[in-house]
Amino acid sequence: MKNTLLTLLSLLMLGYSALAGEGVKVGDKAPSFRLQNVDGRMVSLSDYDEKTGVILIFTCNHCPYSVAYEDRIIALDKKFATQGFPVIAINPNDPSVQPEDSYENMILRSQEKDFPFPYLFDKGQEVYPEYGATRTPHVFLLENRGSDFEVVYIGAIDDNYQNEEYVEEKYLENAIADIQAGRKVGNDFTKAIGCTIKKQK
Amino acid sequence: MAKTTLFLMLFMLTAGFSEAQKSVPVYDFDAFKPLLHRQNDTTYVINFWATWCKPCVEELPAFETLNENHKNEKVRVMLVSLDFIRHYDSKLIPFIEERSLQSKVILLNDPRSNSWIDQVSPEWSGAIPATLIYRGNMRQFYERSFTILEIEKELENFIRY
Numbered sequence: 001m002k003n004t005l006l007t008l009l010s011l012l013m014l015g016y017s018a019l020a021g022e023g024v025k026v027g028d029k030a031p032s033f034r035l036q037n038v039d040g041r042m043v044s045l046s047d048y049d050e051k052t053g054v055i056l057i058f059t060c061n062h063c064p065y066s067v068a069y070e071d072r073i074i075a076l077d078k079k080f081a082t083q084g085f086p087v088i089a090i091n092p093n094d095p096s097v098q099p100e101d102s103y104e105n106m107i108l109r110s111q112e113k114d115f116p117f118p119y120l121f122d123k124g125q126e127v128y129p130e131y132g133a134t135r136t137p138h139v140f141l142l143e144n145r146g147s148d149f150e151v152v153y154i155g156a157i158d159d160n161y162q163n164e165e166y167v168e169e170k171y172l173e174n175a176i177a178d179i180q181a182g183r184k185v186g187n188d189f190t191k192a193i194g195c196t197i198k199k200q201k
Numbered sequence: 202m203a204k205t206t207l208f209l210m211l212f213m214l215t216a217g218f219s220e221a222q223k224s225v226p227v228y229d230f231d232a233f234k235p236l237l238h239r240q241n242d243t244t245y246v247i248n249f250w251a252t253w254c255k256p257c258v259e260e261l262p263a264f265e266t267l268n269e270n271h272k273n274e275k276v277r278v279m280l281v282s283l284d285f286i287r288h289y290d291s292k293l294i295p296f297i298e299e300r301s302l303q304s305k306v307i308l309l310n311d312p313r314s315n316s317w318i319d320q321v322s323p324e325w326s327g328a329i330p331a332t333l334i335y336r337g338n339m340r341q342f343y344e345r346s347f348t349i350l351e352i353e354k355e356l357e358n359f360i361r362y
Contacts, residue, residue, distance in 0.1 A: 064253050064285065098255065134344070135328035155315070162285055162312040171315075191318040193283055196256060196328040201346075 023132010026188045030056075030142045030149035031130035035090065035120035036103070038110040043088065043118045045142075045149060052084030053179065054149065055172065056140040057157075058122075058133040060091045061109045062100035063195035066136045068161050070113055073137070076157070076172070077117040085141075085176055087117035092128035092136070097198040128197055135194030141175050141185075152179060155190030221301040225282065225293060227308045230317040236279070236307075237321065237333065243275040244336040244359040246352070249309075249321075249329050251283045252296045256346045257330040261300070263349040267356065268304040276360065278304040283329060286310045334359055 024031065034044040048054050057073060059066040077087035095102035103121045110119045122128050131140055141153035153175035158167045175185045228236075239245065248264050250257035261280070268278035280302065284293045289308065297306055311317060318327050322342035325331055332343045332352070336359050343355070 064251075068285075134326040159315055160312045161314075162287075166312070168313075190315040191325070191327045193314045193318070193327045193329065195254060196330070198255070 023130060024140070024151045024154075026151055026154055026185070028151050030054075030140070030151050031127070033090075033120075033127045033130075035122060035127065037118040037120050038103075038107045038115075039118075043120055045088075048086070048088075048149075049144065051086060051144060053144055053152075053176070054142040055080060055085055055087045055176075056131075056142055057087060057089050057137055058092045058128055058131070058135075058140075058197070059089050059137040060093050060098070060101045060195070061105050062093075062098055063136045065161050065192075065194050069137050069157055072157055072164060074113065074116060080176060081116070083176075083180070089115070089117055089119045090122050090127060091119065092122045092125060092133055093198040094125060094200055097200060101198070125197075125199060133197060135192070135196060137192075137194060139172055141172060141179075143179055152185050153188050156192035159190075161192065221297045221303070222306055223294070223298075225289070225297070225306050225308050227286065227289075227310050230309065230311040230313075230320070233281075233307070233309050233311075234317075234320065237335070240337060242336065243277055244334065244356065246276065246278045246356060247281055247333045247335075248279070249281050249283060249331045249333075251329060252288070252292045253284070254329050260330055260346045260348075261302070263347050263352050265302065265304055266349045267352050270353070271356070271360075274360065276356065280304050280306045282306060282308045284308060336360075 030045065032045050034042055037043045045054065055076060059073065073087060073089065080086070091101055091106055093101040106119055106121060137157065139155060139157055140151055142149040143152045153172065155171055157172045159169045159171065160167045171187060171190045174187060178185045237247070246264070246267060250261065252258065264278055264280065282293055286308070293308065314327060318325050321333060324342050325344055328344055330346055332347065334341050334355060339359060341355065
């Protein structure tokens with residue numbers, strides 16, 4: 001009996017850790033984080049508890065998809081920070097695997113492009129697995145629920161990485177518009193081709 | 202003179218068999234989709250990659266070896282590049298030539314990836330490298346990198362029956 005209980009308990013725990021490994025789903029509470037910004041300061045999600053929401057984007061220096069979206073991410077922050085939805089960018093890559101994504105290179109890139117948003121380094125790679133980010137860029141739109149943030153959209157910024165002019169659906173902006181109108185986000189999950197997050201094997 | 206030219210031409214023709222592709226067919230997803238559903242007894246190994254994707258480039262030799270190891274069997278390796286179309290001449294073709302890739306390479310140029318990623322596999326988040334192996338209705342999708350031993354082992358599940 002005792003053994004059965006133990007087995008059950010360990011199975012439950014296994015199930016839990018497997019779930020935790022998959023990251024968050026829409027509707028889940030957003031995991032908290034505290035990471036170093038390119039200006040040297042530490043930034044936490046809780047620093048944003050006066051905001052309506054946060055546009056959290058896992059992105060990096062080296063990935064051509066991230067580069068293709070850089071100007072659009074800057075434009076998103078310029079448009080939505082004043083509406084209560086600032087951008088936080090997080091580089092999830094291990095620089096020992098992808099040297100272009102080192103903290104020093106992040107500083108250089110943020111200066112070159114004059115990023116108006118924090119660009120945080122997921123040193124130790126503990127934050128991206130909690131979100132279940134798998135690629136760059138990978139967007140998680142968070143809505144402030146008072147005591148914590150809720151994940152309300154996961155996916156791509158829009159439907160055309162190659163050419164902004166040919167974008168037909170701005171998934172992320174539509175999700176923000178839904179929240180601003182007091183609606184549930186209509187299209188709350190999209191997929192896109194992206195670079196794998198680089199980690200040691 | 203004429204003889205030399207003829208000889209040269211013949212030489213180039215025969216050499217052509219082991220040369221890399223000089224051009225790569227470009228597909229949008231609608232045109233590409235039938236290649237994911239061929240109903241015959243060949244096993245298709247379809248690897249999604251790009252010249253800029255470091256782990257993809259690192260595992261390409263494994264797929265090339267796989268292609269070589271099974272070239273006399275009912276196994277076809279296809280390398281589906283997701284490079285940007287504007288890099289076709291500047292990056293993709295030179296890359297194929299430099300490495301003299303022998304597996305079939307195609308370019309999937311369809312930026313509306315949200316509409317087709319699930320059609321390759323609902324298990325795919327969109328990150329590359331990714332690989333699909335199928336024969337008839339038997340199929341398996343992998344969002345990961347492979348060594349030659351690992352991909353041989355997966356292929357074995359398809360060809361031993």
